[in-house]
Amino acid sequence: MNVLYVVSTLKRCGPTNQLFGLVKNLDRSRFTPFVLTLSPETGESRWDDFVALGINVQSLGLGRLSGLLKGRKALSARLSAIKPVLVHSQGIRADSLCVQVLPRSVVQVATLRNYPFKDYVMSFGRVQGELMARWHLFNLRKVNAVALVSNAIHGMLQGRLLQARVVQNGVDVDRYHLADSAKRALLRERLELPPEARIFISTGHLDPRKDPITAINGFLEGARKEDQFLVLGDGVLREELKGRYSSSRQIRFLGRVANVQEYLQASDYFISASLAEGLPNAVLEALACGLPCLLSDIAEHSEILLGSNLRSLLFSTGNNEALAECLRGLDDSNYAQARAEAVAIISSGFSAAHMSAHYQALYKELLS
Structure with a gap:
């Protein structure tokens, strides 16, 4: 047919x-x-x-x-x-x-x-x-x-x-999947990312609906000094954001890239402060790559994390201080379990x- x-x-x-x-x-x-x-x-x-x-x-x-x-x-x-x-x-x-x-x-x-x-x-x-x-x-x-x-x-x-x-x-799990520590190290070297730093990432359009300003401000308020935030994607706010945060060595604007999955596999955490979504592809891709996701508490994000311990990483929409608190509360000793829970969300039906x-x-x- x-x-x-x-x-x-x-x-x-x-x-x-x-x-x-x-x-x-x-x-x-x-x-x-x-x-x-x-x-x-x-x-x-x-x-x-x-x-x-x-x-x-x-x-x-x-x-x-x-x-x-x-x-x-x-x-x-x-x-x-x-x-x-x-x-x-x-x-x-x-x-x-x-x-x-x-x-x-x-x-x-x-x-x-x-x-x-x-x-x-x-x-x-x-x-x-x-x-x-x-x-x-x-x-x-x-x-x-x-x-x-x-x-x-x-x-x-x-x-x-x-x-x-x-x-x-x-999400296409053939393309987006967990990378082992050896592959992550190779990806960081090839992508010119710091080998030991915690790397946070966001992907998608840089427009008001995605609220990247809250994501960046919340990161800067709650991050450690060696943390890095990779901002992938393009949109109407890109040049404004690059100008506003040009003095920060922790924020990198990489534009649109064809190898999003490699940047995800090389990173540690995903951030989205979006104000509205359908069921966000970017979040599903990040979870499939084993990234715990710090997400605004819109219904669309909550639906993905329903029943998962990662719901504790939801923060009040539009509130950069709430995002900063999420960053400060991240537990390095629990990171391997958090990665496993991220992948399990995808395996459960996404x-x-x-x-x-x-x-x-x-x-x-x-x-x-």
Whole structure:
């Protein structure tokens, strides 16, 4: 059965990584995957990674304006050629376009990776964000099934999507996994990291929603003088942050890197002060690499650490002093156990294979 995945692009980011994990673990004896992007790829793309899996990857090559004018006709033509029994979309553009074009004979599944009324407002402002959120939910109500990536989002929606169910995100444990002490030492040497220092790391966008200022200030208040904080990623706040903390030898801004997993494997702890998430890919990747995570106490973070002793590393959102207290309370003698608990969280149900199995069960249910 042909299954078509429709996304804006295959930009190297959390949603694309989740899609990769889904199709990588797809039962090819039952499903034949196709991936269709709406827009041209940028330099930071995982297109070749999908092709290497033997997946037929195509693009409409349309920008946002041309997509509005030509999107329906172009997508209809691809549907006629591919003949999918099920289309799985993700993102407001892909979800909305598929709703407008798909015939009733084709099942549509959509994945919602955020709470629109919080995420869109924080990213685009109250007026535009509210309009986008209402438009997105209006279209999602027409989809056969909406997969929410966390129980936290399900609770926030308060029954607004009756056909919603939770399929939690998962991480590719072939790529993100624990490194032994010998490999960690080699990675630190190659990445030019201090061999003995405690290394903290954050990954992802540097924008107000991620609140990197609280993360950095909390680290500086609670860290030992030899500790290092690696800040990976890019975004609207990067230059401001580099200027603000240029005098600190403990903060290193490394920008976007292709080898995130190596920096994670070479580090000791992960920090996220995020104000809003879906079910954060960055946190799952860090845990898979054995990093205890110091996290803001938003519901999305709490869900990941539910039942784990690592819940003690949650700190009050937006409170850099609370983060500093977490740093001061870290117990070096308990570190090996904390690393084991981090990996155990992923093993308990947050792997990409586990996530993919849930999606495939959903497909079979809808197609039966």
